[in-house]
Amino acid sequence: MSKCSMHLNFLLVLLFCCVSPASFDLLLENPVVGLVACSPGQIQALTQFKNEFDTRGCNHSDNSNGVWCDNSTGGITKLQLSDCLSGTLKPNSSLFSLHHLRYLNLSENNFSSSSLPSEFRNLKKLEVLSLSSNGFLGQVPSSFSNLNKLSVLSLSDNDLTGSFPLVWNLTKLALLDLSDNHFSGPLNPKRALFELHQLRDLFLSNNNFSSSLSSEFGKLSNLEVLYLPSNGFSGQVPPTISNLTKLKVLRLSDNHFSGTLAPNSGLFELHELRFLMLDYNNFSSSLPSEFGNLNNLEFLYLTFNLFSGQIPPTISNLTSLVELFLDGNELTGSFPLVWNLTKLSMLDLSDNHFSGTLNPNSGLFELHDLRYLNLGYNNFSSKLPSEFGNLSILEVLSLESNSFTGEIPLSICNRSSLFGLVLSYNNFTGQVPPCLSNIPFVNLRENNLEGRLPHNFYVDASVQTLDVGRNQLVGKLPRSLLNCSSLRVLVVDHNRLKDTFPFWLKALPNLEVFILRSNKFHGSISPPDQGPLGFPELRILEISDNNFTGSLPPNYFLNWKASSPTTNEDGGGLYMAYNKTAYAPIFYTYTDDEEEEVQVLSWKAVAFGYGAGMLLGLTIAQVIASFKPEWLTKIIGPSKRRNH
Numbered sequence: 224m225s226k227c228s229m230h231l232n233f234l235l236v237l238l239f240c241c242v243s244p245a246s247f248d249l250l251l252e253n254p255v256v257g258l259v260a261c262s263p264g265q266i267q268a269l270t271q272f273k274n275e276f277d278t279r280g281c282n283h284s285d286n287s288n289g290v291w292c293d294n295s296t297g298g299i300t301k302l303q304l305s306d307c308l309s310g311t312l313k314p315n316s317s318l319f320s321l322h323h324l325r326y327l328n329l330s331e332n333n334f335s336s337s338s339l340p341s342e343f344r345n346l347k348k349l350e351v352l353s354l355s356s357n358g359f360l361g362q363v364p365s366s367f368s369n370l371n372k373l374s375v376l377s378l379s380d381n382d383l384t385g386s387f388p389l390v391w392n393l394t395k396l397a398l399l400d401l402s403d404n405h406f407s408g409p410l411n412p413k414r415a416l417f418e419l420h421q422l423r424d425l426f427l428s429n430n431n432f433s434s435s436l437s438s439e440f441g442k443l444s445n446l447e448v449l450y451l452p453s454n455g456f457s458g459q460v461p462p463t464i465s466n467l468t469k470l471k472v473l474r475l476s477d478n479h480f481s482g483t484l485a486p487n488s489g490l491f492e493l494h495e496l497r498f499l500m501l502d503y504n505n506f507s508s509s510l511p512s513e514f515g516n517l518n519n520l521e522f523l524y525l526t527f528n529l530f531s532g533q534i535p536p537t538i539s540n541l542t543s544l545v546e547l548f549l550d551g552n553e554l555t556g557s558f559p560l561v562w563n564l565t566k567l568s569m570l571d572l573s574d575n576h577f578s579g580t581l582n583p584n585s586g587l588f589e590l591h592d593l594r595y596l597n598l599g600y601n602n603f604s605s606k607l608p609s610e611f612g613n614l615s616i617l618e619v620l621s622l623e624s625n626s627f628t629g630e631i632p633l634s635i636c637n638r639s640s641l642f643g644l645v646l647s648y649n650n651f652t653g654q655v656p657p658c659l660s661n662i663p664f665v666n667l668r669e670n671n672l673e674g675r676l677p678h679n680f681y682v683d684a685s686v687q688t689l690d691v692g693r694n695q696l697v698g699k700l701p702r703s704l705l706n707c708s709s710l711r712v713l714v715v716d717h718n719r720l721k722d723t724f725p726f727w728l729k730a731l732p733n734l735e736v737f738i739l740r741s742n743k744f745h746g747s748i749s750p751p752d753q754g755p756l757g758f759p760e761l762r763i764l765e766i767s768d769n770n771f772t773g774s775l776p777p778n779y780f781l782n783w784k785a786s787s788p789t790t791n792e793d794g795g796g797l798y799m800a801y802n803k804t805a806y807a808p809i810f811y812t813y814t815d816d817e818e819e820e821v822q823v824l825s826w827k828a829v830a831f832g833y834g835a836g837m838l839l840g841l842t843i844a845q846v847i848a849s850f851k852p853e854w855l856t857k858i859i860g861p862s863k864r865r866n867h
Contacts, residue, residue, distance in 0.1 A: 260292040260293065260294045260297060261290070261292035261297055261298075261299060262292075262296075262297030262298065265292065265297060265298055265299045265321065265323070268317045268318075268320045268321055269290065269299060269302075269317070269321070271317035272316060272317040272318045272321075275310060275313070275316055275317065276308040276309055276310040276332075277308070277309040277310055278307060278308060278309075279309075280306070280307060280308075280309060280333075281306075281307035281308075287303060287305070288303050288304050288305060288307065289301075289303055290302055291326075293323065296323060298321075298322070298323025299321050299323055299324060300323050300324060300325045300326065301324070301325060301326040301327075302321065302324060302326070302327050302328070302329075303326070303327075303328040304328070304329055304332070305328060305329070305330045305331045305332065306330075306331040306332065307332060308329070308332040308333065308334070309332065309333040310333070310334070311334065311336060311337045312334045312337045312340060313337075313340065314340040314341070314342050315342075316340070316342070319340070319342040319343070319345045319346065320345075321346065322345065322346065322347070322348065323348060324346050324348060324349055325348050325349060325350045325351070325372075326349075326350065326351045327346065327349060327351065327352050327353070328351070328353040329353065329354055329357065330353045330354065330355040330356050330357065330377070331355070331356040331357070332356075332357050333357070333358060334357040334358055334359055335357075335358035335360075336358070336360065337357075337358070337359055337360065338359065338360050338361035338362075339354070339359050339361065339362075339363060339364055339367075339378075339383075340364070341364035341365075341366040342366075343364070343366065343367060343370065344364075344366035344367070344369040344370065346370065347369065347370065347371075347372070348372060349370050349372060349373055350372050350373060350374050350375070350395075351373075351374065351375040352370070352373060352375065352376050352377070353375070353377040354377065354378055354381070355377045355378065355379040355380050355381070355400065356379070356380040356381070357380075357381055358381060358382060359378070359381040359382065359383055360381075360382050360383070360384075361383065361384060361385075362383065362384060362385035362388070363378065363383060363385065363388035363389075365388075365389050367388060367389070367390075367393075368389045368390060368391040368392050368393060368415075369392065370392075370393065371392040371393060371394065371395070372395060373393050373395060373396055374395050374396060374397045374398070374421075375396075375397065375398045376393070376396060376398070376399050376400070377398070377399075377400040378400065378401055378404070379400045379401065379402045379403050379404070379426065380402070380403040380404075381403075381404055382404065382405060383401075383404040383405065383406065384404070384405045384406065384407070385406060385407070386406065386407065386408040386411065386414065387401075387406060387408070387410055387411065387414045387416060387432070388401075388406075388414070389414055389415065390414065390415050390416060390419060391415045391418075393415075393419060394418070394419065394420070394421065395421055396419050396421060396422055397421050397422060397423045397424065398422075398423060398424040399419070399422060399424070399425055399426070400424075400426040401426065401427050401430065402426045402427060402428040402429055402430070402450070403428065403429045403430075404429075404430055405430065405431060406427075406430040406431065406432060407430065407431035407432065407433065408431075408432065408433065408434075409432070409433060409434035409437075410427075410432060410434075410436070410437055412437060412439045416439075417437070417439035417440065417442045417443060418442070419443065420442065420443070420444070420445065421445060422443050422445060422446060423445055423446060423447045423448065423469075424446075424447060424448040424450075425443070425446060425448065425449055425450065425451075426448070426450045427450065427451050427454065428450055428451060428452045428453050428454070428474075429452070429453045429454075430453075430454050431454065431455060432451075432454040432455060432456060433454070433455035433456065433457070434456070434457065434458075435456065435457055435458030435459070435461075436451075436456060436458065436460065436461050436464075437461070438461040438462075438463045439463075440461060440463060440464060440467070441461070441463025441464065441465075441466035441467070442466070443467065444466055444467065444468070444469070445469060446467050446469065446470055447469050447470060447471045447472065448470075448471065448472040449467070449470060449472065449473050449474070450472065450474050451474065451475055451478070452474050452475065452476035452477050452478070452500070453476070453477045453478070454477075454478055455478065455479060456475070456478040456479065456480060457478070457479040457480060457481065458480065458481065458482070459480065459481070459482040459483075459488070460475070460480065460484075460488055460489070460490055461489070462487070462488060462489040463489065464488075464489045464490060464493070465489030465490075465492040465493070466489075467493060468492075468493070468494070468495065469495055470493050470495060470496060471495050471496060471497045471498065472496075472497065472498040473493070473496060473498065473499055473500070474498065474500040475500065475501050475504065476500045476501065476502045476503050476504070476524065477502070477503040477504075478503075478504055479504065479505060480501070480504040480505065480506060481504070481505040481506065481507070482506065482507070483506070483507060483508035484501075484506055484508070484510075484511055485511070486511045486512075486513045491511065491513035491514065491516045491517065492516075493517065494516065494517065494518070494519060495519060496517050496519060496520055497519060497520065497521045497522065497543075498520075498521065498522045499517065499520060499522070499523050499524070500522070500523075500524040501524065501525055501528065502524040502525060502526035502527055502528070502548065503526065503527045503528075504527075504528055505528065505529055506525075506528040506529065506530060507528070507529040507530065507531070508530070508531065508532075509530065509531060509532030509533070509535075510525075510530055510532065510534060510535055510538075510554075511535070512535040512536075512537045513537075514535065514537060514538060514541070515535065515537025515538065515539075515540035515541065516540075517541065518540055518541060518542065518543065519543055520541050520543060520544060521543050521544060521545045521546070521566075522544075522545060522546045523541070523544060523546070523547050523548070524546070524548045525548065525549050525552065526548045526549070526550050526551050526552075526571070527550070527551035527552070528551070528552055529552065529553060530549070530552040530553065530554060531552070531553040531554065531555070532554065532555060532556075533554065533555060533556035533559075534549070534554060534556065534559040536559075536560060538559060538560075538561075538564075539559075539560055539561065539562060539563045539564065540563070541563075541564065542563050542564065542565070542566070543566060544564050544566060544567055545566055545567065545568050545569070546567075546568060546569040546570075547564070547567060547569070547570050547571070548569070548571045549571065549572050549575070550571040550572060550573040550574050550575065550597065551573070551574045551575075552574075552575055553575065553576060554572070554575040554576065554577065555575070555576045555577065555578070556577060556578075556579075557577065557578065557579040557580075557582070557585075558572075558577060558579065558580075558581055558582065558585045558587060558598075558603070559572075559585065560585055560586055561585060561586045561587060561590060562585075562586035562589065563586075564586070564590065565589070565590065565591070565592065566592055567590050567592060567593055568592050568593060568594050568595065569593075569594065569595040570590070570593060570595065570596050570597070571595070571596075571597040572597070572598050572601065573597045573598060573599040573600050573601065573621065574599070574600040574601075575600070575601055576601065576602060577598070577601040577602065577603060578601070578602040578603065578604070579603065579604070579605075580603070580604065580605040581598075581603060581605075581607070581608055583608055583610050587610075588608065588610035588611065588613040588614065589613070590614065591613070591614070591615065591616070592616070593614050593616070593617055594616055594617060594618045594619070594640075595617075595618060595619045596614070596617065596619070596620050596621070597619070597621040598621070598622050598625065599621045599622060599623040599624050599625070599645065600623070600624045600625075601624075601625055602625065602626060603622070603625040603626065603627060604625065604626040604627065604628065605627070605628065605629075606627070606628055606629035606630075607622075607627055607629065607631070607632050607635065608632075609632050609634045610634075611632060611634055611635045612632070612634030612635070612637075612638075615638065615640070616640050617638070617640060617641060618640055618641060618642045618643070619641075619642055619643040619645075620635065620641065620643070620644055620645070620646075621643070621645040622645065622646050622649065623645045623646065623647045623648050623649070623666070624647070624648040624649075625648075625649055626649065626650060627646070627649040627650065627651060628649075628650045628651065628652065629651065629652060629653070630651065630652060630653035630654075631646060631651055631653065631655075631656050631667075633656055633657075633658060635656075636656050636658045636659065636661070636662060637656075637658040637661070638661070639661055641661065641662050642662070642663055642664065643662070643663070643664040643665075644662050644664070644665050644666070644667075645664075645666045646666065646667050646670070647666045647667060647668035647669055647670070647690070648668065648669045648670075649669075649670050650670060650671055651667070651670040651671065651672060652670070652671045652672065652673070653672065653673070653674075654672065654673065654674040654675075655667065655672050655674070655676055655677055655691060655694075655696070656677070657677040657679050659677060659680070659686055659689065660679070660680050660681050660684035660685065660686055660706075660707070661684075661685055661686075662685065662686060663685050663686060663687045663688070663709070664686075664687060664688045665686060665688065665689050665690065666688070666690045667690065667691050667694070668690045668691065668692045668693055668694075668714070669692070669693040669694070670693075670694055671694065671695060672691065672694040672695065672696060673694070673695040673696065673697070674696065674697065674698075675696065675697060675698035675699075675701075676691065676696060676698070676700065676701050676715075677701065677703075678701040678702075678703050679703060680701065680703040680704055680706045680707050681703070681706055682706045683706065683708060683709075684706055684707045684708075684709070684710075685709065686707050686709065686710060687709050687710060687711050687712070687733075688710075688711060688712040689710065689712065689713055689714070690712070690714040691714070691715055691718070692714045692715060692716040692717055692718070692738065693716065693717040693718075694717075694718055695718065695719060696715070696718040696719065696720060697718070697719045697720065697721070698720065698721070698722075699720065699721065699722040700715070700720065700722055700725050700728075702727070704728065704731075705727065705728070705730055705731070707731065708731065708732060708733070709733060710731050710733065710734055711733050711734060711735045711736065711760075712734075712735060712736040713728075713734065713736070713737050713738070714736065714738040715738065715739060715742065716738045716739065716740040716741050716742070716765065717740065717741040717742075718741075718742050719742065719743060720739075720742040720743060720744065721742070721743040721744070721745070722743075722744055722745075723744065723745060723746040723747075724739075724744060724746060724747070724748055724766075724771065726750050726751070726756075726757070728758075729756070729757025729758050730757075731758075732759075732760065733760055734758055734760060734761060735760050735761060735762045735763070736761075736762060736763040737758070737761060737763070737764050737765070738763070738765040739765065739766045739769060740765045740766065740767050740768050740769070741767075741768040741769070742768075742769055743769065743770065744766070744769040744770065744771060745769065745770040745771065745772075746770075746771065746772065747771070747772055747773040748766075748771045748772070748773045748774075749773045749774070
């Protein structure tokens with residue numbers, strides 16, 4: 224599960240109770256059929272409006288699009304036409320003669336290269352106006368402030384510029400969405416934002432707004448959603464935020480806020496808060512115990528700040544918490560007491576300085592709704608408790624880069640719900656557990672595991688990625704790997720495996736990454752039948768530092784259809800660029816002493832060497848696009864992960 228997307232779509236809820244609906248696709252075929260309540264003049268204006276654009280992209284089966292007219296006046300009161308029109312919205316458009324309009328939704332059309340016509344001021348009865356995702360350019364005309372009946376205004380996901388638009392007279396505005404544009408500058412009180420006393424939902428995310436938050440925000444006492452991520456806001460949260468007693472959603476993520484969250488900051492008086500997202504800022508100091516006052520909180524994201532000290536015990540007061548992300552800070556102490564957090568589904572404490580054992584008395588193993596647990600990049604130690612088996616619906620478990628010891632309990636991996644198991648860079652001993660077939664993504668890299676790989680991979684096993692590199696494994700690759708038809712990544716480097724080249728693995732239809740480096744593989748690299756090497760989906764092959772012999776004929780690569788020769792952006796160098804959309808969620812990272820191999824996980828480039836006679840590899844780079852699910856990015860760590 225990914226972090227919650229908070230860009231709420233209220234526009235579909237705020238529909239008017241108008242009479243005589245008529246399907247717009249009927250209008251496209253016959254401008255009269257189904258519009259018996261509409262006056263001839265309105266039908267003519269609507270037909271002219273349609274003729275101003277290319278409508279071949281319209282989805283005529285989309286029942287959400289349509290026209291609504293008033294029985295008594297014949298005027299068009301509602302027009303919803305999304306994902307249909309292509310062309311320029313001109314100032315003389317017939318749209319602006321539809322003076323009865325109260326609801327207008329033209330979102331997700333292609334009005335690129337159009338600016339917002341000031342003639343929207345003619346539609347003085349408008350109460351809902353959605354122009355999102357259209358490609359509009361330039362500034363918002365000041366004439367928009369004449370639309371004094373507006374309760375909903377959405378201009379999101381365009382290319383609009385300039386400062387915060389003038390909103391004088393829009394005193395009935397309840398929802399304002401300017402997100403995903405290029406607005407800039409401070410939120411100047413003179414632009415009248417803070418006079419919108421009916422405003423409930425404010426979305427300004429993904430713009431270039433800057434400066435500190437004005438204390439004037441305290442005037443917006445009806446605000447329920449304040450959504451400001453990905454801007455350039457700085458400074459501290461103003462104390463007047465305590466006036467927003469109805470606030471349910473506060474997201475300030477990915478800005479430059481700093482300073483401390485003081486107990487008297489006003490933030491902890493927002494008792495209606497459900498979502499609090501302060502991640503990717505520069506907040507510092509310890510976590511105040513007053514967090515426990517926010518007892519309606521369901522989602523708390525404090526990722527990548529500078530918080531230090533221990534987690535206050537009052538965190539256990541947040542009994543409604545569903546997701547808790549404290550990763551990427553400087554927090555210390557033992558695993559926190561979480562007895563009362565029985566609704567918790569996602570918990571991320573990774574990339575901090577926590578230490579000690581995972582004590583069953585902490586309440587961790589009583590979190591029966593837990594699906595995602597990431598404790599990576601800390602200083603936890605000792606053996607893993609068998610009580611991990613109590614987490615019966617756990618899907619992702621990441622404990623990488625700690626100091627865990629002992630054997631890997633079967634109770635961890637022997638369950639059908641587990642999707643990702645990341646135990647790399649610890650001190651686990653014993654054998655590789657025999658229950659890996661069930662788990663799509665497994666990373667046991669750089670431990671002290673020994674013995675042979677399990678031989679019990681069953682038919683149609685779920686495993687897609689298996690990394691057991693840098694352990695002390697011996698023996699051969701098990702033939703039962705042939706049952707893993709979904710296997711895409713197999714990494715066994717830096718072990719003591721002794722075998723010939725496993726040509727038989729070419730039967731795996733999806734294998735993309737195959738790393739055998741630094742083992743005791745031996746014998747000829749030439750296939751017995753002298754045919755192509757196979758492996759049609761292979762993108763990365765790493766076989767250096769073994770005892771292979773023979774030459775590497777060019778026809779090996781004839782069947783590597785997943786890669787194709789190209790040149791880099793500078794016009795030089797041979798690359799093998801993946802020629803279709805790549806979905807590459809693999810748990811494979813190199814430590815600093817493997818830097819020459821670059822970053823396989825991020826799919827930037829991989830290099831491996833080749834010499835004549837004794838095969839050391841092949842010098843070639845791969846540039847590969849990637850898609851990583853957000854939960855996987857959490858495990859791998861974003862690009863600004865700090866080194867502790």
